Amino acid sequence: MKWIVPVVLFAMAFPAMAMDARSPGEKLLEISLETPDSLKVKEYLGLAAKPSFIMDDLDADVVVVEVFSMYCPHCQREAPVVNRFYDLLVKRKTPGTSIKLLGIGVGNSQFEVDHFRKTYDIPFPLFADGDFIVHRALGQVGTPYFIVLAREADRSWKVVLSRPGGIQSPEAFLTTIVELTKGEK
Amino acid sequence: MKSIWFYLVLLFMMVPVSGYCLSSAFEGSVYDPGTLKPRDSVVKVKVGDPVPDFRLQTIDGGQVGPGQFRGKKNLVISFIPAAWTPVCSDQWPGYNIARPLFESFDAVLLGISVDSLATLFAWTRAMNDLWFPVASDFWPHGAVADSFGVLRSNGTAERAIIIVDKKGIIRFIHVSDINVRPELGMIIKALGAIE
Numbered sequence: 001m002k003w004i005v006p007v008v009l010f011a012m013a014f015p016a017m018a019m020d021a022r023s024p025g026e027k028l029l030e031i032s033l034e035t036p037d038s039l040k041v042k043e044y045l046g047l048a049a050k051p052s053f054i055m056d057d058l059d060a061d062v063v064v065v066e067v068f069s070m071y072c073p074h075c076q077r078e079a080p081v082v083n084r085f086y087d088l089l090v091k092r093k094t095p096g097t098s099i100k101l102l103g104i105g106v107g108n109s110q111f112e113v114d115h116f117r118k119t120y121d122i123p124f125p126l127f128a129d130g131d132f133i134v135h136r137a138l139g140q141v142g143t144p145y146f147i148v149l150a151r152e153a154d155r156s157w158k159v160v161l162s163r164p165g166g167i168q169s170p171e172a173f174l175t176t177i178v179e180l181t182k183g184e185k
Numbered sequence: 186m187k188s189i190w191f192y193l194v195l196l197f198m199m200v201p202v203s204g205y206c207l208s209s210a211f212e213g214s215v216y217d218p219g220t221l222k223p224r225d226s227v228v229k230v231k232v233g234d235p236v237p238d239f240r241l242q243t244i245d246g247g248q249v250g251p252g253q254f255r256g257k258k259n260l261v262i263s264f265i266p267a268a269w270t271p272v273c274s275d276q277w278p279g280y281n282i283a284r285p286l287f288e289s290f291d292a293v294l295l296g297i298s299v300d301s302l303a304t305l306f307a308w309t310r311a312m313n314d315l316w317f318p319v320a321s322d323f324w325p326h327g328a329v330a331d332s333f334g335v336l337r338s339n340g341t342a343e344r345a346i347i348i349v350d351k352k353g354i355i356r357f358i359h360v361s362d363i364n365v366r367p368e369l370g371m372i373i374k375a376l377g378a379i380e
Binding site: 069070071072073074075076107109110111112115116119142143144145164165 | 208209275276278279281282283285286312313366368369370373
């Protein structure tokens, strides 16, 4: 049985060896992340009490993934803008597609991610990817980078937006996401 | 045989991405030397030794050395191999937001590389400046790095963190795999151990 873990991990990793960022239309490989301790975060993402979760476990129709690093000066400058984007998501009164936001700290330890969170008072979930495992699955992109995923009818995740750089305008970014994901639910 | 495969796959999964500058801040500006030999020097100092004395020129036109912090501040010396290279370009900007952590332990940070002052000046400007002094160990080339035993055979410094207490005594030495950034929590924990 010990074979199952490395085989599954290897099967997950092999396609992720590609250097290219995930492109719109692509399906996202399964990514496993550690379930956060915070009850608030668990509730936001709709997670059960398991030690880890995969994208399929998320309670959302659309997930916006910010790829960042504590060490990235652009990510540092971008943090308040991304916070404003999160505020827009939370305050959306339009019913329908639920959009959630999370960040992946590539090459960052939990300590480093926590420090980034505290420094910029970041209210949305951040995850440490110290060994670049998630980073590889996402195509080893630079930072900051945004990938928007929409859930398909078969519950798989499709990339609908994949772009480097910051958000610039939270309002325009949200409008773009809503347009791209119309009819995806 | 089974256990070999198990560990090989785990090893594959754990291999860090090396020589990788993630920040788009430096896109197209950094020189990627590829994966380098993790370490290429023999440390000449140990915990408990007095810090080797030195004075280096800094990019703001001044000079810096451990003596000026004696009795006042703990000193964290960050040696990095080279400006305009991937991991280095990621490392020091991160310390910009870590300043409160260092200061909470009454510590100052000092960045040193063997690059020239002009190179360091241009590079740190691209990071929108740094809060800590940045010094050049260019000439005599790498002499300060060598005094600590962190000068590599190709003339660059190791990626090393040396922590010196207010009495001028070395309290922590960490020489990273040059391809991997030293983890911030480890540095802060070491500072905490001094106090």
